[in-house]
Amino acid sequence: MRIFSRTRQFRVFSSLLLALALFWGGGQPALAQNATIEELIVTNSSTDLLLFLTVNNAFTKQMEEGIKNGIPVTFNFYVKLERKRNTWLNQQLVSLQFDHTLSYDTLKEEYSIVRSEISGQTFRTKSLAEAKKAMAQLNGPPIVPLKSLLPEAGYLLRVKAKLAEKTLPLYFHYVIPFLSLWDFETEWYTVEFRY
Template sequence: LNGIPTKFTFIVKLYEVRSVWFDPKIVDIRLTHNIEYNTLKNEFNLFLPEQNNKKVKTKDFDDAKKLMADVVALKVCRLDKLKRGLHYQLRIKAELDKIELPFYLNYVLFFLSLWDFETDWYSVVFRY
């Protein structure tokens, strides 16, 4: 809560599932949620690109966490790009981007590299 901007990057991929050959990728999306804590106003400022570049302010930490973790109203692809009767796989994962510090602080605050993480892929197969 010290005002350092933080980013969650969500990676979304859509594949057509084939049994014999490689699965062609239809969509590859990267979207980034940004959050920064304003210590003067005691509020979180968030940027949510999938919601028409919506900017949200909240004083509640739990609300801020939920907004950062949820991807809402993301348009993955147009339905006319999909073929009826075929199977598709939608994959998504999240990464907490590295915190960029001034050069001299990298040595003092080396433990912040422990913040770097990414989730496993979450996958759903569906038929259109």
């Protein structure tokens, strides 16, 4: 019976992790992607201020493979609304966070998306393209009641999207250390408008 030294065990384990990372990553390093917010629209219904936006370049091949292997993904959308003031700092009216979580059911071969702005409803689809589209869009969640806005006042609406921190089981991130390659975070995007 042969006993490995701790150094040799560490080398074998490190080599195994590197091989796994290269296999899963296709042998190419995943460069940080440039996720952007596009189609940013602020409009209103008869009662509320509404927001529409799309995040582009939010998914990498590694993320798609991880999702298909049962790793859920959550996007956070941050929204801030401020009233502009000439003599003082802007007045913050609203600070919101919307969360979209995508998971894959391997038995049903179906994607499920839970969106916090549409409470109680889960969007299900067999198509990864449709799932990615649902994850990357905000389609008119109410931001603030119109009665809270002053007529003829100037406002700034700021938005940002980010991949949520991983919620993997304890020590799982040591087994798959290259999950950090998934990370994305957009810049803050601003829309200025008058009500």
